[in-house]
Amino acid sequence: MGGLAESPTEDLGRLLPAPPARRDRRRLPWALGGLLVLLLLLGGGLYAVAPLRDPLPAPTVELTLPASMAIPGTAPRLPWPRSGQAMISVDGLGTLGAFGGSKPLPIASVTKVMTAYVILTEHPLAAGEQGPKLTVSAAQAAAYPAEKARGESLVEVRAGEVITERQALQAVLLPSANNMARILAAWDSGSVAAFVDKMNAVADDLGMSDTHYTDPSGLDPDTVSTARDQVILASRAMALPTFAEIVKQKQATIPVAGTVRNYNELVGRNGVVGIKTGSTDEAGGCLVFAAVLTVGGRKLRIVGAVLGQPGANTPVQLDRVFAVTRSLLRSTAAALAVHTLVEAGEQVATVRGPLGAGSTINAAEKVEVVGWPGLRVRLAAQIPAVSSRIAAGAEHGQLTATAGVGKPVVTTLRTGAAMEPPTTWERIRRHR
Incomplete structure (x- = not known):
């Protein structure tokens, strides 16, 4: 006989489907939290990416x-004269100082700087070149005795004398020959009056607003200028090589007159390389000058003018103007330095x-x-x-x-x- 029969209950369990699993309600909060974190991360990422899309501002x-x-430092005080006018300028840098205002004053033979400047701009000369020849007329030679009797500064001339442009300029700029200034003026323009008109036109062009010329020699006291205007002209004149060559000479040899000497006794001392003296009773002692100083290995050209220095006669007037100029140059040299x-x-x-x-x-x-x-x-x-x-x-x-x-x-x-x-x-x- 067989064994014991199976239970009816077990049979029924095999025949019926299994009941569904019970959900764990405790997992729901965690799922919702995870979703929230994910959303926050996504939102934060979008927030973080936003500034990266904007370009950086340029530095x-x-x-x-x-x-x-x-x-820096205290501005230099220069030893100005007690009277007259004066100015000191450094080419390329400007005016170091000025004294005496801007009233036009007689300038005597300083006038000849403009005379020579006009001649050389109209008839340029290369370095060492003698240039065209001039012939002294009978009338010009005949005027010499009367000019000498008036005590003018002259060189002897003779009718028919032949002189080169350079030699004529040497006569004008070194011994300050009034008669040669007039001879050059007539040679250039046909007459002295026409040449004076040209001098004034050039002065206007250069901005010499307080200057008026009435003659090419400066003997006429109505020829007037200022220290400022003469510094303007001197700077331009020294830029002409032939002018600079001549005013640097202590002497020269010209026909008839022979050896002539430079009235400017400062030339060759303390760096002075020119330019022109002047003296009359009305003008007193006058000097336009140029000097070259070396500062920090650099060459600087100093240009200045001293007008209206007192004195009983030409030697005293020029001694006075030379003394003032020497003092001004010493102080200028002391003021210039590398900073x-x-x-x-x-x-x-x-x-x-x-x-x-x-x-x-x-x-x-x-x-x-x-x-x-x-x-x-x-x-x-x-x-x-x-x-x-x-x-x-x-x-x-x-x-x-x-x-x-x-x-x-x-x-x-x-x-x-x-x-x-x-x-x-x-x-x-x-x-x-």
Whole structure:
């Protein structure tokens, strides 16, 4: 017989489907929390990406040096004369000082600077060239005795005498021959009067607003000018090589008169290279002068004028004007020096990058200029555009310093500390 029969209940369990599993209600809050976190992360990511889409602002450069600055120190005080007028100028730098106002004064034989200037601009001479020949007329020679009787400054001339343009200019500029000034004037313009008109036209063109010429020699006291105007003319005249050659001579040899000497006893001393004396009772002692000084390895031409120095006669008047000029030149030489305006490494500009980044732009070398305390110097920085990434010590632009109208002094500029663009994380943090 078989074994025991299976239970009816077990049979029924095999026949009926299993009941569904019971859900765990405790998992629902966790699922909702995870979904919320996911949404927050997605939203935060969108928020973080937003500033990365915007371009970075370009760095800015702000100059820390002024557009100009005065050479530090006390401005020089020059030993001006007690009377008359005076002015000192340095070619390329400007006027060092002036005295006596701007009232036109008689200038005596200083007038001959304009006479020679007009002749040489109308009839230029190359270095050492004698130029065209002039012939002294019978009338010009016949006037010599009367001119001598008046006590004029002259060179002896004879009818039919042949003299070159250079020799005639030597007679005018060295022994200050009035008669040769008139002979040159008539040779150039046909008459003395026509030449005087030309002198005044040139003065107007040069900006000599307080000057009026009535004769080519300066004997007429109605020929008047100022120290300022004569400095203007002297600077232009000294730019003519032949003029500069002649006024630097202590003597020369010309026909008939023979050896003639330069009245300007300062020539060849203390750097003096010219230019012209003058003296009459009305004008007193006058001198327009030029000197060359070496400062910091650079040659500077000093041009000045002293007018109206008192004295009983020509020797006394000229002694007085020579003494004043020597003092002015000594003080000028003492005032001129090399001055440092910007030190090596000194900051020239500030660089401001995006999100607080920054650097500087500095002078690679010191900036030195020749001048005197108080002289104003123009500063100009040429700085190319700056990117958001710059290396330390990289060459970047230049600084130019210009005193007067002289040659500019240029130095290289270099970056200071390195500057990097902000990282992505820095941009996100700054945006938040």
